C-alpha cells in the first residue's frame with residue numbers, strides 16, 4: 001500500500017486543477033460555454049439551479065471516477081491483486097439505488113419551487129399575444145388594440161454575401177417587441193400555421209407556439225435593453241430568418257412608443273381612403289416586396305422556377321387582362337402552391353403598393369396603379 | 383403476507399437477495415405476488431399524485 005499515498009495526492013492535485021478550471025469557465029458566463037444568467041429574477045434562478053446541479057454532477061463524477069481509478073491502480077494485477085469472487089451484496093445494491101434516488105429528490109425540491117413561479121401567470125400588467133407565422137412573428141397588445149408583424153431586419157444583400165454581415169446578423173427585426181421595464185408581462189403563444197417556438201435566452205422563455213393551442217409564460221424585465229432570440233422549432237425554409245427582438249424601455253418611453261404606434265395606425269387608415277401617386281406606391285411597394293416576396297420570387301423578380309414563378313415578364317403582371325388574377329393571387333393566395341394569402345397579413349395600402357410595384361418594376365410595363373381604396377372595396381365585398 | 387409485501391417492495395427498488403428469491407419461489411401460487419403488486423402500484427401512484435398536488439398548491 002506504500003505506493004498509494006503519492007498516487008492519492010497526485011489524484012487530489014489533478015482534481016483541484018480540474019475543478020478550478022471548470023469553475024473559471026462556469027463563472028465567466030460571457031465565455032459562451034455556459035447558460036446565460038439572463039436579465040430576470042426567474043432566469044437567474046434557473047441559472048443557479050443549473051449551476052447547483054452542475055456541481056452535484058461534478059462531485060458525483062469525482063467520487064465515482066476517483067474510486068474507480070484508485071481501485072484500478074491500488075489493486076492492479078502486477079501487485080498480485082486477486083479478484084473477489086462473490087455473487088451479490090444486497091446492502092451495497094440498496095445503497096447505490098437509494099443514494100441516487102435521494103439526490104434526485106433533493107434536486108427536485110428547488111426545481112419544483114422555481115417551476116411553480118414560472119407557471120404563475122396571474123396578476124399581469126400587460127398581455128401580449130404572440131403568433132408564429134411562416135416566417136415572422138405577430139405581436140398583439142391585447143389591452144391596447146395594437147398589433148403588428150415583426151419581420152427579419154437583416155438586408156438580403158448581407159444574406160447573399162454581397163455586403164459585410166452586421167453585428168446582429170439574422171438577429172434583428174423591422175418592428176421589435178417593445179415592453180416597459182418593471183411590469184409583469186404575460187405572453188400568450190399560438191401559431192397561424194405550423195409549430196414554432198418563441199425563444200429569448202435572456203428572459204429564460206422558450207415556448208412552443210402551436211396552432212389551435214394557447215401556451216402561457218410571463219416575465220418582468222428589470223434592466224432596460226435589447227434582448228434577442230430566435231425561432232427554436234424547425235418550421236420550414238425560413239426557420240432561421242424569423243428572429244425575435246425584445247426592447248425593454250422605461251415606462252415613459254413605452255407610453256411614447258404606444259402613442260406613435262397609434263398615430264401610425266390612424267395614418268394608415270386615412271391612407272387607405274385617398275388617391276396615391278405612382279411614386280408613393282412604388283416606393284412603399286418595394287419595401288413590402290423585399291420583406292414579404294423577395295425570399296421566393298427574388299429581389300429582381302426572376303423567381304426560382306418551377307416552385308416560385310418569375311414575376312418579371314409574367315403575363316399576369318404586364319397585361320391589363322391579368323390584373324384581376326394578379327390581385328386575386330396576392331389577396332387569397334394560390335391553392336396547391338406555396339403562395340400564401342396576404343389579405344389578413346398586410347394592410348390594404350401595403351397590398352395595393354406591392355401589386356403596383358410588381359406590375360411596374362424590373363421592366364414590367366403594365367403602367368397601371370392599384371389604389372388602396374380599390375383593395376378595401378374588394379375585401380369589404382367578401 | 384409480510385414476506386410478499388417485502389418482495390414487492392424489493393421489486394420496486396429492483397434489488398432482491400438470493401435467499402429471499404429462493405424463498406419466494408417456494409410459494410405454490412404467483413397470485414399473492416401479482417395482486418399485492420397491482421395494489422401497491424396503485425398506492426404508489428396515489429401517493430405520488432397527492433405529493434404533486436400538495437407541492438402545486
Ligand SMILES: [Cu+2]
Nearest residue numbers: 196231235239
Ligand atoms: Cu418558426
